Amino acid sequence: MKRAATRGTRKGSFDRPQHDHARCIADALQSAGTVCAAQGVRLTEQRRRVLELVWQSHRPIGAYEILDQLTDGSGRRAAPPTVYRALDFLLEHGLIHRVESRNAFIGCSHPGTEHVVEIMLCTDCGRAAEIDDQRIDRAVRAVAAEIGFRIERQTIEIAGRCGHCQARPAHA
Amino acid sequence: MKRAATRGTRKGSFDRPQHDHARCIADALQSAGTVCAAQGVRLTEQRRRVLELVWQSHRPIGAYEILDQLTDGSGRRAAPPTVYRALDFLLEHGLIHRVESRNAFIGCSHPGTEHVVEIMLCTDCGRAAEIDDQRIDRAVRAVAAEIGFRIERQTIEIAGRCGHCQARPAHA
DNA sequence: AGTGTATTGTTATACTATATCAAGAACAAC
DNA sequence: GTTGTTCTTGATATAGTATAACAATACACT
Numbered sequence: 011m012k013r014a015a016t017r018g019t020r021k022g023s024f025d026r027p028q029h030d031h032a033r034c035i036a037d038a039l040q041s042a043g044t045v046c047a048a049q050g051v052r053l054t055e056q057r058r059r060v061l062e063l064v065w066q067s068h069r070p071i072g073a074y075e076i077l078d079q080l081t082d083g084s085g086r087r088a089a090p091p092t093v094y095r096a097l098d099f100l101l102e103h104g105l106i107h108r109v110e111s112r113n114a115f116i117g118c119s120h121p122g123t124e125h126v127v128e129i130m131l132c133t134d135c136g137r138a139a140e141i142d143d144q145r146i147d148r149a150v151r152a153v154a155a156e157i158g159f160r161i162e163r164q165t166i167e168i169a170g171r172c173g174h175c176q177a178r179p180a181h182a
Numbered sequence: 183m184k185r186a187a188t189r190g191t192r193k194g195s196f197d198r199p200q201h202d203h204a205r206c207i208a209d210a211l212q213s214a215g216t217v218c219a220a221q222g223v224r225l226t227e228q229r230r231r232v233l234e235l236v237w238q239s240h241r242p243i244g245a246y247e248i249l250d251q252l253t254d255g256s257g258r259r260a261a262p263p264t265v266y267r268a269l270d271f272l273l274e275h276g277l278i279h280r281v282e283s284r285n286a287f288i289g290c291s292h293p294g295t296e297h298v299v300e301i302m303l304c305t306d307c308g309r310a311a312e313i314d315d316q317r318i319d320r321a322v323r324a325v326a327a328e329i330g331f332r333i334e335r336q337t338i339e340i341a342g343r344c345g346h347c348q349a350r351p352a353h354a
Numbered sequence: 355a356g357t358g359t360a361t362t363g364t365t366a367t368a369c370t371a372t373a374t375c376a377a378g379a380a381c382a383a384c
Numbered sequence: 385g386t387t388g389t390t391c392t393t394g395a396t397a398t399a400g401t402a403t404a405a406c407a408a409t410a411c412a413c414t
Contacts, residue, residue, distance in 0.1 A: 022329065023329040024329070024331075052380085052391080052392085054379095054391095054392070054393090056392080056393070057392095072369085072370080073370070073371080074369070074370070088393095088394085089393095089394070089395060089396080090370085090371070090372085091371090091372075091373090091393085091394085091395085092393065092394075092395095094370095094371065094372075095392080095393075110282040110283045110337065110339070111282045111337045113369085113370060113371095113401095128325075130326070130329075130331050132331075133334060139329075141325060141329075143325045145321040145324060145325060146318065146321040146322055146325060148321070149317040149318040149320070149321040150318055150338075150340060152317060153300075153313060153315045153317060153318060154302070154340065154342065157194065157195040157196070157302075157311075157313075157345065158344075158345030158348065159196075159302050159304075159340070159342050159343070159344055159345060160342045160343045160348060161340055161341075161342040162305060162341050162342040162343065163340075163341040163342070164338075164339075164340050164341075165282065165283045165337065165338070165339040165340070165341070166322075166336075166337070166338055167282070167336075167337040168322060168326065168331070168333055168335075168336050168337070169333075169334050169335040169336075169337070170326065170331050170332045170333040170334040170335070171331070171332040171334065172330075172331055173329065173330030173331060176330065176332060224360080224361085224411085226360095226361070226362090228361080228362070229361095244400085244401080245401070245402075246400070246401070260362095260363085261362095261363070261364060261365080262401085262402070262403085263362085263363085263364085263402090263403075263404090264362065264363075264364095266401095266402065266403075267361080267362075285370095285400085285401060285402095
């Protein structure tokens with residue numbers, strides 16, 4: 011599969027606070043359509059809406075937060091399995107990532123490409139950034155190789171304070 | 183604080199299946215006593231029992247599994263806050279680690295020392311090994327430095343198949 | 355023994371996630 | 385376009401994880 015171009019300002023670092031997030035969302039939805047088409051699966055309206063809600067949030071969003079925003083036109087709230095099914099689909103097709111340390115989800119910054127998921131989480135503004143760098147993965151693989159461990163999945167989540175937040179007084 | 187000697191067969195890799203685990207547990211409890219004394223906090227009977235149950239399990243253990251085994255002499259089951267309070271204490275004093283990707287806990291392999299927590303989890307036998315290697319941390323810090331991120335906490339959990347499990351047919 | 359602090363008990367409840375079965379929508383073949 | 389099949393969603397119930405709040409007890413110090 012061909013490597014999708016990195017979108018918006020998300021390229022391995024934190025977005026600038028003033029970036030055009032509407033654009034991020036639109037790009038993400040379009041990429042998702044492309045990825046699903048390529049994989050021969052359906053990006054249904056339900057799944058599209060969940061993906062959109064994930065992207066709309068600047069921070070990792072929980073399943074129940076999504077649920078609260080997922081009304082069915084007539085304003086009735088969906089049931090949990092509805093959201094979890096959509097999330098499972100999006101995870102399975104690499105359109106979102108799960109943030110284990112928060113029980114929450116973020117949009118994938120480069121869908122349609124195989125990659126190890128490495129996330130930085132700002133404890134001040136709450137935002138997440140997906141990192142795209144080989145060094146951590148290389149180190150992990152080197153260590154695993156030495157002890158004869160066959161890697162299946164990596165969970166790498168670094169919490170701390172992002173550059174933008176360090177450049178101003180601590181958050182209220 | 184001085185660096186505690188690494189105990190038993192746990193030194194950055196998976197225990198041999200036939201290792202003397204009773205010894206691991208005994209050593210861990212003794213270290214815990216030392217650490218608590220050094221920090222001027224109380225390793226109460228409740229906390230000691232929870233720590234022992236964590237160590238008795240060869241795999242990451244969940245809070246409710248601990249709860250099920252934590253009877254109060256007369257066979258009555260404790261309530262959740264009892265276990266969570268003990269776990270919080272043990273986490274806070276570096277005697278156990280939380281495995282985010284499993285909502286579970288493991289005993290810390292080198293308590294009383296400041297260290298980044300890096301865990302390998304075998305998806306076959308279910309066991310965990312705490313890694314003690316600078317390379318991953320160095321890579322993470324290098325990446326963080328480049329994007330101006332100030333690290334507060336790292337969650338590094340690598341799932342896969344351990345060497346012992348690869349050396350024999352897949353688990354039943 | 356009396357006082358203040360830390361720990362544990364107890365009840366209730368919030369939050370996260372899945373199992374199960376029924377109903378509906380999309381698709382392929384005819 | 386009808387039929388049969390498969391995928392998707394709806395709906396209800398329940399499992400699993402974690403914390404809030406307040407009461408009671410134990411401990412440490414004088």
